[in-house]
C-alpha cells in the first residue's frame with residue numbers, strides 16, 4: 641500500500657505544532673499501525689530528519705502506552721489499541737491523519753507523545769488496598785460473590801490508555817476513574833478504603849483539570865477494553881454514599 645500521512649509535529653511542550661505531510665510506500669496490510677509508523681521513521685532517519693515521537697511499550701494491547709488519534713478517532717477505526725490496529729483497516733491511496741490525545745490534562749510532550757501522569761496521580765490518591773491479602777494459596781480464604789468478582793475483573797481490564805479522555809468532548813476522565821474505583825470498591829479487600837477512595841480519587845481527578853461528564857458516551861465507545869458507561873453511574877452512587885457517610 642501507498643499512503644499519505646498527515647502527522648502532528650511539535651518540537652516540545654512550548655513550541656507551536658502543525659500537521660506535516662509524508663508519503664509512505666510498501667506498507668503491508670498485515671503490518672500494525674505502529675509498524676507502519678516505524679517504516680516512516682526509518683525513512684526519516686535515512687533522510688537525516690527527526691523521526692516522529694510516539695508512545696508504545698508492549699505492542700500487545702496490554703500496557704496502554706500507545707495513544708494516537710487516527711482520522712479523528714482515539715485508537716483509530718477499530719475498537720482496539722493503536723498497537724493492535726492493523727493496516728488492513730485502510731486502503732491503498734488513503735490519507736491518514738495522526739494526532740496526539742487532545743485534552744488539557746494531557747499536555748503534549750513531543751509530536752504524538754502526551755504526558756499522562758495525571759492518571760498516575762489519580763491512582764496514587766486511592767487506587768490501592770491496605771488489607772493484607774496473603775499469598776496466592778490463600779486467595780480463596782475470603783469468599784467473593786461471583787457477580788462481584790466478575791464486576792471487579794471487568795473494571796480491572798482498564799489499561800489506563802486515556803482513550804476515554806481523548807474521545808470525550810469534555811476531556812473527562814470519569815470512565816477511567818470509575819473503572820479504578822469500582823474494581824476495588826466491590827471487593828471485600830477494598831472495603832476499608834471504600835469511602836476515602838472514591839472521595840479522594842474524584843477530588844484528584846477534578847484537581848488535574850479533567851472535564852465533567854455529560855454522558856455523551858464517547859468514552860465507552862472508544863475504550864479498547866469495553867469498560868461500560870454504567871461504570872460512571874456506579875462511581876457516582878459510591879461518591880454520594882461516601883459523602884453521606886463521611887459528612888453525615
Ligand code: FES
Nearest residue numbers: 699703704706723
Ligand atoms: S503498546 Fe501496549 S497497549 Fe499498545
